[in-house]
């Protein structure tokens with residue numbers, strides 16, 4: 397399964413707001429529309445956002461290639477800003493755009509750099525898939541036999557360039573016969589778990605049970621969960637990390653019940669420039685996502701709302717960090733610096 401395709405110099409995105417009911421592919425030839433698609437979560441998930449923005453940067457270069465070198469360069473800087481403003485938390489967005497900008501600079505900031513930029517974006521896409529398979533292999537090693545795994549939100553093929561981080565681990569462990577059940581939190585308010593993770597697991601024939609977010613602790617209390625593994629949108633230098641809202645609650649409950657708690661992420665999600673989780677920008681989204689469920693009103697419009705898209709989990713609640721270079725254990729700051737510094 398894939399959510400992103402580059403074909404005939406256009407970007408195609410699977411519209412994830414329509415899943416699981418409809419599989420609708422949208423074509424993009426304007427980088428502004430790509431930024432809008434990221435903001436509207438047509439495409440979402442930290443690595444997928446980075447890959448999409450890289451292709452959006454190519455669309456900008458194609459739009460501006462007939463300008464003078466000076467005008468081309470200034471408009472490309474503006475385009476990078478438009479793409480970077482789409483969502484604030486996933487560091488992959490900025491990591492990918494910086495790589496694209498360095499590629500352009502390495503080619504003299506010239507309008508002739510379009511083919512090189514497309515090659516760079518394709519490389520970012522392919523590298524992400526390779527990293528996910530490596531994450532899957534390293535992560536499968538920490539999955540116990542007959543594992544009953546809890547996950548939150550979606551960190552699968554739909555959140556990445558393909559194969560997935562968390563679902564990459566689950567796919568690899570399932571292929572080794574080690575997964576008996578995956579419990580997927582529906583993940584309010586936008587239901588990425590119900591709509592996307594359940595969709596991916598069912599398509600792959602991996603046993604899945606969908607639960608409401610408020611049921612996870614009771615499953616843990618009844619001894620039904622052997623490990624938790626979930627995604628990451630930005631990890632600070634000390635291992636504190638931002639992930640979908642609700643992650644912190646899952647972490648606290650897992651800690652209380654002595655259940656191993658992992659996050660899985662590629663190195664493009666690690667931000668060593670931020671010392672701890674306090675420095676991670678947390679996106680706040682419209683209150684209508686709380687007062688409505690996909691257009692159906694479920695609360696009075698006059699009520700106040702609070703809708704952070706992510707929360708921050710302290711590294712002290714982590715058992716390990718599954719990366720493409722291996723599983724990182726405490727002391728996280730020291731070991732992350734050794735592997736990624």
Ligand SMILES: CSC[C@H]1O[C@H](OP(=O)(O)O)[C@H](O)[C@@H]1O
Nearest residue numbers: 440441442549551555627639640
């Ligand atoms: C592999 S990153 C997946 C990560 O991104 C999700 O957030 P969103 O759906 O808002 O982009 C969620 O935090 C997942 O864990």
